[in-house]
Amino acid sequence: MATDVEYSEHIPVLRDAFIDAIFSDPDGCYVDCTFGRGGHSRQLLARLSEKGRLLAFDRDPDAVAAGEELAQQDARFAIEHADFARLGEVLDARGWCQVTGIGFDLGVSSPQVDQAQRGFSFRQDGPLDMRMDTTQGQPLSRRLEHVSERELIDILRRFGDERYAQRIARAILKAMHDGALTTTSDLENACFHAVPKQARYGSTHPATRTFQALRIWVNDEMQQIDDGISAAVDHLQPGGRLAVISFHSGEDRRIRDLIEARVHACTCPPQMPVCVCGKKPTMRWLQKKPVRPDEGEVAANPRSRSSMLRVAQRLTDAEAVKLAGYAGGVH
Template sequence: MDQADENDRPADERHVPVLLQRCIDLLAPALAEPGAVMVDSTLGMGGHTEGVLTAFPQVRVIGIDRDTQALELAGRRLAAFGDRFTPVHAVYDEIGDVLDELDLPHVQGVLMDLGVSSLQLDEVDRGFSYAQDAPLDMRMDATRGRTAADVLNTYDERDIARVLRVYGEERFAGRIARNVVQARTRAPLTRTAELVDIVRASIPAATRKTGGHPAKRTFQALRIEVNGELEVLERAVPASIEALAVGGRIVVEAYQSLEDRIVKHAFAAGATTSAPAGLPVVPESHQPYLRLVTRGAEEADEAELALNPRSASVRLRAAERTRPTPEHMRPRRRAA
């Protein structure tokens, strides 16, 4: 199938949502509320939202995505649900502003399915995949922002190495960065195949034989840098918790350790008293405002892996809002 045919395929044929039934089950107690609203913070091609709208006929879903192509595909997929589905072009750390514009003070559910989407991986020209040659883009919102080529051609060697080491946990970050800088003195880097060749040449042959594709970590790191993914997530998790009504639930699916660590820490902070140790009575204002629903991070079982190989690295966590967030702990809204 060529790329034009792939672009014409409907979203439900191109995307299998990860741990769909588990997400539905975890959200169910909150979405059973009359007039319940859920925010799908990472709409993608709409698989999770379709499952929720089907399972809960009374629920409305607000679908947020920074990717205009995803919004278009999901909109077609979900058209049959009418005004029960509202698409919004935004980044998910803007959830508070989105809900303000929709005149929704709180919602009963928030779902985040983090990382690169099936759509972005499958669209060759987006440059997310190391398996096929394409422009060095990697923007989730193709309408704005710097590209991977901008990063590789303008960052100094030290900053490139930092990106690869911190966001990709790449052992050979220094070598790759040095070889990138050398290569761009001859001509700017513009194609993913050029980057793959540089990475392959930078990693010892013995190491290349294990651990999957040698460029996997470099591509992950550049994608995170281009889209500011971890900074956005650091803001988005507390903002999403703040958006929940008491009794509301948040479910997050992460696919790499840096994402999961942010979610874990935010949930743990909400599920722990903020009172000083040794107080005989903990004031209400210092009581936990979250209850952890999952025990640690849940992973895909064999049945899920057989259905959807992309679920192999998923780590799912869920929490329930138990009371309003203390004033001093509420996240600040992004400046306009």
């Protein structure tokens, strides 16, 4: 999926590393939680046997339509029009309680960005929408009508790490009040003129972080990550693998912390000499330090430059007991 730079050709980010991370059994059951246009799914299907199965999720109607075409061509594949926060619910309904590998490729896809009417891009004039699922929820224009300056500043800081959050928030709300904020170009213009002149012409456009933060807010992406990752861990079979690609530090920290809580399950205070909570680890890191694209991939696909891949594996019961024994002694 894409970052803040728009490219018309859809090239799966960290494709081989991602597939290698979750694939272990050609006869297994796999889940692609972010189908997009199917770049990762098609690569995974190429490795599966006739017994293998792949289920994909996407909340974008256009992505689902592309997935349904693939499902007609390959009986091993199916797609759900659902956000991955519903992963556990859907897998339970299908009886998929022991999944071999589950992958997430977070963010917004290139096809979404390339459609001006979706409102994701500040390089094309479009409506203030930014919904990944255009059949649900409120577009950005409606959300902004009910946000306070303090709330908007917090959104820009938390989801965009925006240095000039206060100046940009004030500029956005003033433009709304003046009736001058109706399109993505208006939003870009407000961001551009809100930052100091010396910050307007750097390597990153002044609107980049704001568009990212507002997209995350509109689509409730952080809660989606919380729910999706938790459900994924619970539905992996022993030895099953979880792979997650993220594109900015906020997402990556969230993913790291969610998995780390399953790797180090003990919740006893550090001063306790012996673990008394009894919580056992359920995961281990296969790749705790994020895998990043090499120079060749970045040159071929510049939008991959900020991507980070983390990989973890579900423990067997015996492994969990053994690791709990090590962790349950002296802290």
